[in-house]
Amino acid sequence: MSKVLISYFSKSGNTKKMAESIKEGLNSLGYVQVDLKKVQDTTIKDLRSSDGIVIGSPTYFGVMAKEVKALMDKSVQCYGKLVGKVGGAFTSSGLIGGGNETTIMSILQGFLIHGMIVQGVQKANHYGPVSVGAPNEEVCDECVQYGKMIGELVKRLG
Ligand SMILES: Cc1cc2nc3c(=O)[nH]c(=O)nc-3n(C[C@H](O)[C@H](O)[C@H](O)COP(=O)(O)O)c2cc1C
Numbered sequence: 001m002s003k004v005l006i007s008y009f010s011k012s013g014n015t016k017k018m019a020e021s022i023k024e025g026l027n028s029l030g031y032v033q034v035d036l037k038k039v040q041d042t043t044i045k046d047l048r049s050s051d052g053i054v055i056g057s058p059t060y061f062g063v064m065a066k067e068v069k070a071l072m073d074k075s076v077q078c079y080g081k082l083v084g085k086v087g088g089a090f091t092s093s094g095l096i097g098g099g100n101e102t103t104i105m106s107i108l109q110g111f112l113i114h115g116m117i118v119q120g121v122q123k124a125n126h127y128g129p130v131s132v133g134a135p136n137e138e139v140c141d142e143c144v145q146y147g148k149m150i151g152e153l154v155k156r157l158g
Contacts, residue, residue: 002154003033003049004086007042008056009067014092014134015056021140022054022090022129025147032151039071044078052086052154053116054147055107059091062099063106072110079114086157087111087118088150090129090143100130119153121146 004026010016019036026034037046039055047053055071057064064072075082089107093100104127108118120126124142131139 001031001033002051002151002158003035004052004054004150004154005035005037005042005046005050006054006056007037007039007046007071009039009065010056010058010092014131015058015090017135018090018092018129018131018139018143019056021135021143022056022147022150025144026151028144029148029151029155031155039067042071044074047075048078048081050085051157052088052150053082053111054088054090054150056090056092057103057107059093059098059100059103062102064103068107072107075110075114083115084157085114085116086150086154087114087116088128088146090146092131092133092135094133096132098132100132101127104128104130117153117157119149121149
């Protein structure tokens with residue numbers, strides 16, 4: 001069974017709620033094993049053993065939080081071993097123009113440098129799910145759909 005890791009950092013729960021909705025979408029497919037972890041608990045083994053990796057961070061000064069960057073920096077230990085895996089990113093910010101897109105791009109950049117395959121979005125927030133403040137029903141649904149897209153891509157690349 002293919003495995004997708006959702007790794008997130010969240011201080012006040014908004015990014016966590018998004019991560020849980022992405023998990024729900026992946027689980028609904030019925031053919032993906034889903035691992036939901038805090039970034040602080042995410043290991044190199046977790047990254048290496050996953051076919052897809054989705055990382056969520058609150059927007060901090062327009063980029064990922066330092067806890068997420070720490071995982072990204074740690075991932076140099078498996079540089080060359082993540083090539084061809086699927087990557088995705090999501091964020092919660094305080095403001096609509098507060099740097100949520102640049103935060104997602106900062107995570108996706110790391111994935112591209114690893115040689116991973118990034119799933120874009122045509123019908124919703126284009127770079128990955130965004131919530132301004134606490135995720136409402138619409139955002140949660142977007143996260144569910146995003147989870148499904150990630151899982152479907154993982155399966156297609158099988
Ligand atoms: C240190 C810090 C920096 C932040 N920087 C930004 C920012 O640049 N832009 C923005 O829109 N919100 C910013 N915020 C607000 C958070 O992104 C927002 O509250 C988010 O929903 C928190 O997610 P969480 O509940 O998962 O912790 C910042 C919050 C903190 C604590």
